[in-house]
Amino acid sequence: MALVTVDRAIRLKGDDAINVAAGRVRFYLAGTVDTLLAGRGGLPGGVDWIADVPLDGSNHLPKLKKRRLILFARTTPGRPGTLQLVARDSAIDWTPDSEARLRAILTEAVSPNAPPPVTGIGHAFHVAGTIPGEGETQIFLRTADARPVSLSIVRRPGEQPRWSESLGELVDDAAAAPKRETLAWYRLACGLPPTLPDEAVADQSPEDADQARTDYRFVLESLGSCDRAGTDQAAPPLDQSSR
Structure with missing residues (x-):
């Protein structure tokens, strides 16, 4: 860079x-x-x-x-x-702001606690609550270094759905969604696939699988588009004849 x-x-x-x-x-x-x-x-x-x-x-x-x-x-x-x-x-x-944001992300990236790159989705499941409109979806991600990362989407009647990211073996009830343009945000926005793979919910009932897909779409919509380079096709290589 x-x-x-x-x-x-x-x-x-x-x-x-x-x-x-x-x-x-x-x-x-x-x-x-x-x-x-x-x-x-x-x-x-x-x-x-x-x-x-x-x-x-x-x-x-x-x-x-x-x-x-x-x-x-x-x-x-x-x-x-x-x-x-x-x-x-x-x-x-280049702007002073764009350089500052990139430097902040690069500083995060070299931290021992930096979130790992997301490479795919492992398993996802939905558990309905005791009253209509209540439930929680857990989505476990695959990462480049096999460190555990999971997403939780919680729905309660009369409230906006809420999602969070946990880094570690245990789901952190105090976790939150990553802030935009942090390294954690980029890892998800640029690493998550566009749809929840069918194999991730293969052991779920059709109703629970559909809710897991809905909650996954909610996460993607909340994240927004990946505004960094690297999400589109590679640029053409420089051919010697083009000089």
Whole structure:
């Protein structure tokens, strides 16, 4: 992850711009590395990359030269100055606020208590309460390092449903939903699948399985969309012929 000032922006056409999505244009970009925010091995002072950039609000070509961008990218083997964005939208405009938020997340990420990346869903079950409209759903997540993470969704008559996340073997009754744009929020918003897998509720009654799915959708809607790079298709690699 690096803060880069764009020095050159060349629009690519023809064979160099195959499969560009509607409303986007492909650019070869080169810039100066201002700061390395995260990564191993460092970067040279100058880097280049390719990006499929959306047109601006007036459907015109975006003005890229001299823009300061935060890039989420990987280096190309044997070519340390050539980057490949990890996803199509892996470049965001730099602002003091965007850098501060990213630095806070990076600080969280190196903490021993940092929430692990979510890789899927294990088991989910719903237990109805003693009165209509009351119940609780537990959803147990799979994580990259096998640490336990679970979601609880509680419904009570006359109240808004409430959900929380627990990190650990035991469900924490005092737990809460993670705050937006924290590392825990990103782990869930960017790691949870769009639907609850059927196998996660295979041992549930149809009614309880449907309620678990409803509660899972409630969690996704509460989280909102994942606004970080890495959720879309990878950006095109920089081909030597595009220079």
